[in-house]
Amino acid sequence: MTAKIARYFAERRPVTPCLVVDLDVVEENFKNLRKALPDSAIYYAVKANPAPEILTLLARLGSSFDTASVAEIDMVLAAGATAERISYGNTIKKECDIAAAFARGVRLYAFDSEAELEKIARAAPGSEVFCRILTSGNGADWPLSRKFGCDVAMAKSLLLKAREMNVEPIGASFHVGSQQRDPKQWDEALAQTANLFRELEADGLTLRMVNLGGGFPAKYKKSVPTAKQYGIAITDALRRHFGNRIPETIIEPGRGMVGNAGVIQTEVVLISKKSENDERSWVFLDIGKFGGLAETMDEAIQYPLVVNGRQGTPKPVIIAGPTCDSADVLYEKADYRLPEDLAIGDKIEILATGAYTTTYSAVAFNGFEPLKAHYI
Numbered sequence: 001m002t003a004k005i006a007r008y009f010a011e012r013r014p015v016t017p018c019l020v021v022d023l024d025v026v027e028e029n030f031k032n033l034r035k036a037l038p039d040s041a042i043y044y045a046v047k048a049n050p051a052p053e054i055l056t057l058l059a060r061l062g063s064s065f066d067t068a069s070v071a072e073i074d075m076v077l078a079a080g081a082t083a084e085r086i087s088y089g090n091t092i093k094k095e096c097d098i099a100a101a102f103a104r105g106v107r108l109y110a111f112d113s114e115a116e117l118e119k120i121a122r123a124a125p126g127s128e129v130f131c132r133i134l135t136s137g138n139g140a141d142w143p144l145s146r147k148f149g150c151d152v153a154m155a156k157s158l159l160l161k162a163r164e165m166n167v168e169p170i171g172a173s174f175h176v177g178s179q180q181r182d183p184k185q186w187d188e189a190l191a192q193t194a195n196l197f198r199e200l201e202a203d204g205l206t207l208r209m210v211n212l213g214g215g216f217p218a219k220y221k222k223s224v225p226t227a228k229q230y231g232i233a234i235t236d237a238l239r240r241h242f243g244n245r246i247p248e249t250i251i252e253p254g255r256g257m258v259g260n261a262g263v264i265q266t267e268v269v270l271i272s273k274k275s276e277n278d279e280r281s282w283v284f285l286d287i288g289k290f291g292g293l294a295e296t297m298d299e300a301i302q303y304p305l306v307v308n309g310r311q312g313t314p315k316p317v318i319i320a321g322p323t324c325d326s327a328d329v330l331y332e333k334a335d336y337r338l339p340e341d342l343a344i345g346d347k348i349e350i351l352a353t354g355a356y357t358t359t360y361s362a363v364a365f366n367g368f369e370p371l372k373a374h375y376i
């Protein structure tokens, strides 16, 4: 947690649960990614955290934006970025939404199927398109595989079809899975992409762009490599597979841009046991899966917790949210320990919660307010 966030909690004593994001950390993340991959354009994945404060900051720093809906496109435009800096990267779009994006000036679209390509050709004529290819998602704590992308053979035939339609096929994209802790995972995807480029070249279609996706991690409980290490691994892989014909590249960091910039403060509502001989206590917080911590699903993302002012021995606990839904348990299998003198009313800080929290919180499930957020 940064000194700025600690001071905010100490001085403002905001009502919990709430998220506080330090914009200086976002700026530092942007600069580190730019330094790690100086030849790649950065398209911030808006879904990770679409707060106007973040979009405005990134627009000012020169970022471009990966969006998934017309509402996200409008947020980016409102933050001061022009339409040339927007990619409509969702492969699942209504035709009327493509038309709305086109009317706003967006000229870069993703697809992974023939039907989607046809929609883009009709609703966004003349636009640039790229085809998303499937990856395994190995090594990622939050894989995005299966739902998105097509295999390389299909990508090849779709890109060739695109050439015959009223769009300009410019490249391919992939996403190696979110919270990808292994920088080497870009290698296999780039090997496939380079193959695709060579095969299409043989058919007279020259592609010029590779979208390297997101996947850059935030530091949770487990350690993660630095942005620099990702930069080195990706640059090596590009050289290995494309030789001296390295294409234009873009990256779409979401989690890696904002994850470590935020801290959620929560309050302990209840500590209890289900039986006298239970070894572990249940600790119920005022935030849970429906209040913004959806990524604790299957305990995939394991946020570090900090309790201030308690010196007791850490004891194993089960941690759960406040709603009347039995799915609202955060950590039961993962080894979480909290001080034995923890008391009802204590504050707990949940670190690295700047990404995929505010927008995952329900509007008012069980009457609980959506997660409040402060950007400082």
Ligand SMILES: *Cc1c(COP(=O)(O)O)cnc(C)c1O
Pocket (backbone or CB within 6 Å): 045, 047, 048, 066, 089, 090, 175, 177, 178, 179, 213, 214, 215, 216, 252, 253, 254, 255, 256
């Ligand atoms: C969600 C998403 C991203 C961001 O992924 P992170 O793992 O958060 O960096 C990037 N690109 C696309 C197409 C996405 O859907």
